[in-house]
Amino acid sequence: MRFPTDPRLSPDQAAALRRNRVLGKGAERIILEIPDMARLIGVLDDVARSAADPARLRDHGPAAAERFYREPDRAAAPGDGGTVSPGAFVDAYLEAHDRIPDFDRAFSALCEITKRRQKLRSIMSSQPMPVISDIAMRSPLEYLAMDDEAMASWMIWRKWLYDIDNRIGQETGYLVASVMALALGGRVCEARTSPIRRSGGDFARRRVDCIKDNRAYDLKARLTDAPSRRARMGDEMAFARDCSFSGFVPVLLVLEDPGPGRSEELVEAYANYGGSVLYGEEAWSHVHEHAGPMMSAFVDLFLRRPVRAISNAGDRPLDLTLRASEEGINIELLVAEPRMQAMRFGRA
Numbered sequence: 001m002r003f004p005t006d007p008r009l010s011p012d013q014a015a016a017l018r019r020n021r022v023l024g025k026g027a028e029r030i031i032l033e034i035p036d037m038a039r040l041i042g043v044l045d046d047v048a049r050s051a052a053d054p055a056r057l058r059d060h061g062p063a064a065a066e067r068f069y070r071e072p073d074r075a076a077a078p079g080d081g082g083t084v085s086p087g088a089f090v091d092a093y094l095e096a097h098d099r100i101p102d103f104d105r106a107f108s109a110l111c112e113i114t115k116r117r118q119k120l121r122s123i124m125s126s127q128p129m130p131v132i133s134d135i136a137m138r139s140p141l142e143y144l145a146m147d148d149e150a151m152a153s154w155m156i157w158r159k160w161l162y163d164i165d166n167r168i169g170q171e172t173g174y175l176v177a178s179v180m181a182l183a184l185g186g187r188v189c190e191a192r193t194s195p196i197r198r199s200g201g202d203f204a205r206r207r208v209d210c211i212k213d214n215r216a217y218d219l220k221a222r223l224t225d226a227p228s229r230r231a232r233m234g235d236e237m238a239f240a241r242d243c244s245f246s247g248f249v250p251v252l253l254v255l256e257d258p259g260p261g262r263s264e265e266l267v268e269a270y271a272n273y274g275g276s277v278l279y280g281e282e283a284w285s286h287v288h289e290h291a292g293p294m295m296s297a298f299v300d301l302f303l304r305r306p307v308r309a310i311s312n313a314g315d316r317p318l319d320l321t322l323r324a325s326e327e328g329i330n331i332e333l334l335v336a337e338p339r340m341q342a343m344r345f346g347r348a
Helices: 011-021 034-051 054-070 086-099 103-126 132-141 148-184 228-245 264-272 280-311
Strands: 187-189 208-212 215-220 249-254 276-279 319-324 328-336 339-346
Touching: 011 034, 011 086, 011 103, 034 054, 034 086, 034 103, 034 280, 054 280, 086 103, 103 148, 103 280, 103 328, 132 148, 148 187, 148 208, 148 215, 148 280, 215 228, 228 249, 228 264, 249 264, 249 280, 264 276, 276 280
Parallel strands: 215 249, 249 276
Antiparallel strands: 187 208, 208 215, 319 328, 328 339
């Protein structure tokens, strides 16, 4: 369905809707349909009613988030969900804009989550199976632990899962940075327009996840694992130096607390440039302090609550079955005898 051009939308609103609707370019481009975007307005309506009342948020907020996560969008269930006319969508959008606090930020954040979830399905259905000749050099460590055909199959599946996990990690990083920037009420600065310049070399501008007032944020879901962590550390320290050089206060905000893996070197580097490193609870608290009631509730319901739920689900791996066919990939997990949980991804 064609996106509406409506004189009731201001130029800023029309531009925001175009950004909210589209993710990426080329073959991996994701475009939200109007009925999907209309559904998100309904979700935010439920969240807004809960955000103003702590008791209601505790009792009813999670149900609103779960409906969003459980109900398939049109990309997941083509042909389902009915239609919404462009005019009706604009009616609902403008009415919600006037009624729901922080609607613009919350709507952009929920669109971002929806687009990234659609992209995940695209990744799962299009990620190619590895070619055994590309990974056969790894076989000496495991040679004859199984017969050759079984070992080759195991290596292919292992590499496919590894590649999928890497892609999901990247998408999660992008999602967290986007939603956190919206919650903080700041702006993302691409390199071409960034006020932050590198303090060495040609003083080139550098991209910044979020700038709010005089604070420049580097936003992360978690710190990169070793050995790549050391390579990243240099850039993170350079970020603090570049921000200070450009007249901004550097803040590294990491939602996952690395515990004993915290880098005191990193904390000290930021402190030396007048900034700070916030991990775990400190990071979440900082976001809540600056987000306001609506976006604070949003972050809790749509980011923190899923992370807590999965973290509390336990570390015991379930029995797993993987099947590949011309039609796609079928993944089954045995949750409790005899109940199976299944995910199926057709070939793109």
